[in-house]
Amino acid sequence: MTKDEWEALCDGCGRCCLHKVEDADTGQVYYTSVACRLLDIKTCRCRRYKERFQCMSDCLMITPDTNTDVFRCLPETCAYRLVAEGRELEWWHPLVSGDPMTVHQAVISVRDIAISEADIHPDELDEYLSTLIIELCSSVKRKPGPKR
Numbered sequence: 001m002t003k004d005e006w007e008a009l010c011d012g013c014g015r016c017c018l019h020k021v022e023d024a025d026t027g028q029v030y031y032t033s034v035a036c037r038l039l040d041i042k043t044c045r046c047r048r049y050k051e052r053f054q055c056m057s058d059c060l061m062i063t064p065d066t067n068t069d070v071f072r073c074l075p076e077t078c079a080y081r082l083v084a085e086g087r088e089l090e091w092w093h094p095l096v097s098g099d100p101m102t103v104h105q106a107v108i109s110v111r112d113i114a115i116s117e118a119d120i121h122p123d124e125l126d127e128y129l130s131t132l133i134i135e136l137c138s139s140v141k142r143k144p145g146p147k148r
């Protein structure tokens with residue numbers, strides 16, 4: 001896979017840029033709805049993508065050589081995780097739909113869900129845990145049917 005093909009696998013959902021909380025007893029990773037301060041909430045793209053690793057020390061680098069154990073930290077919908085697990089891309093993935101907007105239309109992206117960490121106090125992180133789970137479960141859209 002070329003570098004461009006690898007980059008194109010990213011659906012632009014922005015979910016991996018949400019802060020996570022790990023259960024110390026079970027190792028289970030939970031997402032909060034609080035996004036990295038560099039994420040543009042409207043476009044769901046990193047504002048400093050090229051220099052992200054210099055800007056954010058905890059930003060995770062994913063390459064074709066990344067140990068697949070790392071993928072459990074990614075959302076279940078993430079294309080990198082789907083490919084690593086041998087699963088198909090969903091209908092809303094831009095490489096399938098041909099339209100970069102379908103990831104937003106399917107409510108897979110965090111556009112209408114996330115809040116920037118710049119807008120909250122660090123001690124408030126846990127308060128944004130349950131909100132996200134409820135919103136993600138209730139909002140994912142099915143593929144639209146043919147127009148009549």
Ligand code: SF4
Pocket residue numbers: 009010011012013014015016017074075077078079080
């Ligand atoms: S979760 Fe995966 S597909 Fe979505 S923005 Fe992050 S890397 Fe891209």
Ligand code: SF4
Pocket residue numbers: 016017036037038039040045046047048049052053055056059060
């Ligand atoms: S630095 Fe950019 S790519 Fe990394 S977590 Fe923050 S917004 Fe996402």
